[in-house]
Amino acid sequence: MCADDRIMAKAQMNQSWYDTHMKMKRNRNEIGIDKQTPIATDDENDTDDITRLMGMFDVPDLRDRLFASQQELCAYHTMLDEMEELKAANKQLECEAAELLKERSSHKQTLKKDAYNAVERLENEIVGLKMELAQSREKENSHVARMRSVLNKMKSLEEEVKAPRERADIQQITNKRIRASTGGLFQICCENDTQAAEKSSFLSSFNRGTVRVIRQRLDDERIHAKRSHSFTAMSA
Incomplete structure (x- = not known):
C-alpha cells in the first residue's frame, strides 16, 4: 500500500462520514438490497454510470480526485x-x-430595594431633623421671650433704683456742701482764736517788757541816787 493509500485509509478511519457510509452499507447488505428491485436496478444503473465514468479517467487521476x-x-x-x-x-x-441577566435583574432589584430603603431612611431622618429644628426654634423663641422679660424687669428695677440713687446723690452733695460750709465757719473760728491768742501773747510780752523797763529805770535811779549820796558824803 502506497503512502497516499495509507493517508486515505487513515482519513477514512478517522472521519464520521466514513463510519456512516460503512454503516449504511452494512444495513443495505442485511436487508438484501442487492435483490432485483427497482431500487436495485437504479443502483445498478448508477454503478454502470460510475463504471463508465471511471473508464473516462485513469487511476492516478481518479485517486487524486x-x-x-x-x-x-x-x-x-x-x-x-x-x-x-x-x-x-x-x-x-x-x-x-x-x-x-437573571443576576443583573436580581442585583437591580436589590439596588432598587436598597435605594428605596436608603431614601426612606433619609426622609425619616429629614422629618426628624425638621421636628428637632421646630423644637429648637420654639425653645429659641421661648428663650428670647424670657430674655426680653428679664431685660424689661431689669429696666424697671433700674428705674426704681435710679430715683433713690439720685436722691442719695443729691443728699450727698448737700451734705458735702453743709460740711464744707461748717468747715469754713470752724476754720474762721480757729483763725479768730489764733489771732486772739497772738494778741494776748503780744500784750503779755509787751506788758512784761514795759514792767521790765520800768523796773530797770527804777533800779538805775536808785543806783544813781546811791552814788550821788556817796559823792556828797565824800565831799563833805
Whole structure:
C-alpha cells in the first residue's frame, strides 16, 4: 500500500462520514438490497454510470480526485464539528447570558430595594431633623421671650433704683456742701482764736517788757541816787 493509500485509509478511519457510509452499507447488505428491485436496478444503473465514468479517467487521476474530495469532505466535517462546538459554545453563552441577566435583574432589584430603603431612611431622618429644628426654634423663641422679660424687669428695677440713687446723690452733695460750709465757719473760728491768742501773747510780752523797763529805770535811779549820796558824803 502506497503512502497516499495509507493517508486515505487513515482519513477514512478517522472521519464520521466514513463510519456512516460503512454503516449504511452494512444495513443495505442485511436487508438484501442487492435483490432485483427497482431500487436495485437504479443502483445498478448508477454503478454502470460510475463504471463508465471511471473508464473516462485513469487511476492516478481518479485517486487524486478522490483524495481531494476526501480532503474537502474532511474539511467539511471538521467545519461541521466546529459548527457544533460553536453551537454548543453559543448555547453555553446563551445560558450564561441568561444567568447574567437573571443576576443583573436580581442585583437591580436589590439596588432598587436598597435605594428605596436608603431614601426612606433619609426622609425619616429629614422629618426628624425638621421636628428637632421646630423644637429648637420654639425653645429659641421661648428663650428670647424670657430674655426680653428679664431685660424689661431689669429696666424697671433700674428705674426704681435710679430715683433713690439720685436722691442719695443729691443728699450727698448737700451734705458735702453743709460740711464744707461748717468747715469754713470752724476754720474762721480757729483763725479768730489764733489771732486772739497772738494778741494776748503780744500784750503779755509787751506788758512784761514795759514792767521790765520800768523796773530797770527804777533800779538805775536808785543806783544813781546811791552814788550821788556817796559823792556828797565824800565831799563833805
